[in-house]
Each structure stands twice: as C-alpha cells, then as structure tokens.
Amino acid sequence: MTRRSLLLGSAGLALASLDTRAPRAAGANDIHIAARPARARLAGADRPRADVWAYDGRVPGPLLRLRQGEPIRILVDNRLEQDTTVHWHGIRVPNAMDGVPGLTQPPIRPGESFLYEFTPPDAGTFWYHPHANGLEQLGRGLAGAVVVEEREPIRVDRDLLWLFADWRLTAEGEIASGFGNRMEAAMSGRVGKTVTLNGSVSAGEPVRAGERVRLRLVNASLARIMALRFERHRPVIVAIDGQPCDPHEPEGGRILLGPAMRVDVVLDMQGEPERSYHVIDDFYDGLAYGVTQLAYAPGPPLRAHPFDAPLTLPRNPLPEPDLARAERHDLTLQGGMMGGGGMGGMGGMMGGAVWTINGMSMTGDGHAGMTPALTFQRGRSIVLVLRNETAWWHPMHFHGHSFLLLTRNGAPVPHRQWQDTVLMAPKDAVELAFLADNPGDWMLHCHVMDHQMAGLMTVLRVA
Incomplete structure (x- = not known):
C-alpha cells in the first residue's frame, strides 16, 4: 500500500492554522499512517522538545481529507511497544471498523498493522484517536483530524x-x-x-x-x-x-x-x-x-462590505427518528467525589471503578463480552434520557450514530442540533433521539478519559 501522508503544512513557523482546502493528492483512496514515538516542541519555540507518541511522528497527526460517499482504505501500523487501535470519532462506520479492542476488533499488536475500510456517509469535521490505553495514548499525542468534504461547500475565503x-x-x-x-x-x-x-x-x-x-x-x-x-x-x-x-x-x-x-x-x-x-x-x-x-495583516480589506453568501450547510443523510413511535429508555450517571449513588466519595476509589451507568461500571477501553445495558431492534426509533446525578461535567459520546438533541432539563434545544457527544453539566438531564440503524455493539462513554477508564462506560446493542 502506497504511503500517502495528507498532513497540510502550517501557515508559518509560528502560525498554526491548517488550511483544509489545500490540494489533495489525485486518487488518494489509500492512506498509510503509523503510531510511533517521536519528539515535539509543545511548550513553545524556546522550550525543549518532548517525547510524544504520534501518528507519522507529528502532533497532531496527519489531517485526513476524505470525500463524502467515497470508499477509503487506511492502513495503520503500530510501532509502539503496546497495543493500539484507531477510533474514527463521529464517523458512522461499520461496527468492525469502530476501533474498540476486543469489542469490535482485535487490538493492533506492536509491529502489526490493521486495515480500516469504510465509506464516510456524512460530510463534516471528525477526528481519530486510539481506543487502547486511551488515557495515556491520547495524552501523549495520538490524535488527528478528519475533514470529509461536502459535495457543495458553503462559500468562504x-x-x-x-x-x-x-x-x-x-x-x-x-x-x-x-x-x-x-x-x-x-x-x-x-x-x-x-x-x-x-x-x-x-x-x-x-x-x-x-x-x-x-x-x-x-x-x-x-x-x-x-x-x-x-x-x-x-x-x-x-x-x-x-x-x-x-x-x-x-x-x-x-x-x-x-x-x-x-x-x-x-x-x-x-x-x-x-x-x-x-x-x-x-x-x-x-x-x-x-x-x-x-x-x-496590513493592507485594505478584502472587500468593502460583508460577504453576502448563505451560511447553511447541506444536510447529511441522517435517518430521522419517528418520535411518535419511539421507544424510551433511561440511563443515569452516578459516582465520583461528592456525587450521587453508591460510588460517591473516597470509598468508591478503593476498587477499579468510581463511576456507574444504571448501577454498572465498565472500566478500561472496552473488551470482549461486555454486557449491553440496552438492546435495540434494528430500525427502531429511540429516545434516550441521560441523567447526570453527579457533581461533575461529562461529555457523553455514542459510537456509530449521531443523535438529535431534543431537550435539556425539560427545555427544547433549538437550532436542530445533531451530535455524537453531548456535554452534560452537573445534574443535567437531556433527551436525545436516533434511529438504531447501525448494527453491532456500540460504546457509550464519557470522553473525559479518566472517567471512562474508571467506569463511566457502557454498551448499547443494535441487533
């Protein structure tokens, strides 16, 4: 497989914006990236370089530019001294491509590779990161962005x-x-x-x-x-x-x-x-x-008057849930310091878990045999109520699907917001809706990585 690094250079030595519309290699349907140790200057130009783990030796990793509806093959080499995987965060991939070790794929052992193949159905901004030893691997630099290009993008400079x-x-x-x-x-x-x-x-x-x-x-x-x-x-x-x-x-x-x-x-x-x-x-x-x-920059404005062009992006082909016929389910987050439920306080910290979802804790990064908290029949519309009974904020991420945020604490959520990660404040309750159309076992977890590793994770099955 040909190595096609799609990193787009920074605007200058001290200016870090990445232009996502730089020319793309013709016929770039194969991408090859490697997770490996590297060095990076994180704290500034006058500070020493730090030891990092990075995709293709860069922090962040290559900016991957894909096209909506076009198949892609991404070969990932593991040159670390521990297992890894890659999760394509927010992209509605088939379950076998989701990157959860044990649950959806074998871990990529040191010295081995894994080929991810999928067709991104949605245009937009996504990212990729490990789901094996995720706390440390992400914390040491393994992350990169994915831009799936719209067929008809809005007009910007x-x-x-x-x-x-x-x-x-x-x-x-x-x-x-x-x-x-x-x-x-x-x-x-x-x-x-x-x-x-x-x-x-x-x-x-x-x-x-x-x-x-x-x-x-x-x-x-x-x-x-x-x-x-x-x-x-x-x-x-x-x-x-x-x-x-x-x-x-x-x-x-x-x-x-x-x-x-x-x-x-x-x-x-x-x-x-x-x-x-x-x-x-x-x-x-x-x-x-x-x-x-x-x-x-110095010089006259690019134009005398504000740009007169529409801002509305074309919608993605998300399946609409039938709210009138939707099943309703509740999941409650508990635990942590000063939190509700039996895991709260220092006592819960003596074991492996300090957080629960509906009274259950799943620690680590995912593994074979994780018992689903809920099972949905494929094709059914679902309304899921998430209740945060803890004293802490939680960005809750659902794999394999996007959901429509309906209400927060009883008030309708405006602007028709589809998300894959909902940020919940302490004591928040949110209603979200989706069509369970992507079969498999899918993780739902907090993306504060310490929280996930300490139990704030479960599995939802679409059968």
Whole structure:
C-alpha cells in the first residue's frame, strides 16, 4: 500500500492554522499512517522538545481529507511497544471498523498493522484517536483530524482547522507521568496547564480584514472543557460534531467545547488591519487565558462590505427518528467525589471503578463480552434520557450514530442540533433521539478519559 501522508503544512513557523482546502493528492483512496514515538516542541519555540507518541511522528497527526460517499482504505501500523487501535470519532462506520479492542476488533499488536475500510456517509469535521490505553495514548499525542468534504461547500475565503489539546508538562518540558490518578478520576480528570493549537502554543493566527473564514474547532484534550470567546467578533455556528445545524450565534458569545466535541463556525473578519484580537477560553472560573489572537495583516480589506453568501450547510443523510413511535429508555450517571449513588466519595476509589451507568461500571477501553445495558431492534426509533446525578461535567459520546438533541432539563434545544457527544453539566438531564440503524455493539462513554477508564462506560446493542 502506497504511503500517502495528507498532513497540510502550517501557515508559518509560528502560525498554526491548517488550511483544509489545500490540494489533495489525485486518487488518494489509500492512506498509510503509523503510531510511533517521536519528539515535539509543545511548550513553545524556546522550550525543549518532548517525547510524544504520534501518528507519522507529528502532533497532531496527519489531517485526513476524505470525500463524502467515497470508499477509503487506511492502513495503520503500530510501532509502539503496546497495543493500539484507531477510533474514527463521529464517523458512522461499520461496527468492525469502530476501533474498540476486543469489542469490535482485535487490538493492533506492536509491529502489526490493521486495515480500516469504510465509506464516510456524512460530510463534516471528525477526528481519530486510539481506543487502547486511551488515557495515556491520547495524552501523549495520538490524535488527528478528519475533514470529509461536502459535495457543495458553503462559500468562504478560507477553510481552517484549529485542533486544541492540553498537556501536563514537567519543568523540563516533558509530558508528566501519573496517568490514571484515582483522585483525578473521581473529579474533573487530568487537566493540563499548557494548551496547544495544532500542536504548538499559538501567539497569533493570521487573518485579513474583510475575509470570511470557516473555522473548524476540535477539542482533543483528555479532560479540559473550553468556552471560547472571540473578542469583538461574532462567530456563527454552522455545524456541531460534524453535523450541520441551523446557523446561529452562540449563547452569550461563548462556544462550549467539551473533550471530543467539534464546532464549525463562520467568522467574518471585521477587525482593523494591523490589530490583534484575543481568543479567550474562560470556562473555568478565575482561570481565563488567551488561547491565541486573530492577527490582522496590513493592507485594505478584502472587500468593502460583508460577504453576502448563505451560511447553511447541506444536510447529511441522517435517518430521522419517528418520535411518535419511539421507544424510551433511561440511563443515569452516578459516582465520583461528592456525587450521587453508591460510588460517591473516597470509598468508591478503593476498587477499579468510581463511576456507574444504571448501577454498572465498565472500566478500561472496552473488551470482549461486555454486557449491553440496552438492546435495540434494528430500525427502531429511540429516545434516550441521560441523567447526570453527579457533581461533575461529562461529555457523553455514542459510537456509530449521531443523535438529535431534543431537550435539556425539560427545555427544547433549538437550532436542530445533531451530535455524537453531548456535554452534560452537573445534574443535567437531556433527551436525545436516533434511529438504531447501525448494527453491532456500540460504546457509550464519557470522553473525559479518566472517567471512562474508571467506569463511566457502557454498551448499547443494535441487533
């Protein structure tokens, strides 16, 4: 198989935006990537390189550009000293291609390879990462983005990707050990202090007055939740988790991004030439910081008036659930420090699990023989009620499907939001709907990786 690395270069040595519309290799239906040890400069140009695990030796890994409805073959080599897999997060792949070791495929042993073959049904922004020793492998750098191109994209001047990750680094700039800390697993997870944009600390991202940019935001952090504000700019959300929504401005001007979530926004650059405007993450109280800046180039605006073109993306072929005939099911999240249920407090930390779903804990990354919490007949419409009885936030990810978010705490969710990862605040209850059309055993889990590894995971079967 020919090696076809699809990484698109950064805009400059200090500027990290990835242009997702750079020329694509003709006939690139075969891709070959390798998970292997590497070195990367995470903390800045003046800091030493860190030992990482990376796809093709790069953090993040190659940006994979696929076409909607066209088959793709991706050969993954494992050059690590432990098992790995790849999960194609948000892409509705066949069950055998989902990348959960034991549950959907054998793990890829050191020195071995696995061929993933699928046809992406949906256009949008997705990503890929391991599902074997996921906490450490993702935490050491194994992540990359996937852009599935629309057949008829909206008109913009540039299409850019920002993939965020955070890192816990030592004074020497290396990735700190201590993955799987039980106290962190019972609280908010492993949150690092160094945040990178496309693999490096970003001082500024180049823009031009008058241009319209499609910005694809991906949160590849282990646990960090982000709330992004664009100083003196008005982003319009056009897609969530790869799925088009009704274009709308984010509530309060903050774009919420839980781990594993993606949000596509359109930004009209109406700032002044030669000025810079902050992009701020202020999710955690009292800990706001600047992620980067929109750095305007000198010179006249690209156009005298704002770009006059539609913002609505073409819908993907998602099967609509029949809400009038839908089965209803409930799943309740419990545990963690200060949480509800029998796993709460320090007592639950003495064993392997500190979280439960409907009273059951599944720890680790997935394995053969996982008992489904629920079984759905193929072709049935499902309304699933998720209740968070814990004191902590949870981005809950469902494999193999996208779901329509119906209500949150009894209030209808506007803008027709289809997602694969729903961010739940403490004590939240959400209703989501989907058609159970993709057969197999599918994981539902929290994407705060410490939470998943410590029990906040289950299996839903479509038979």
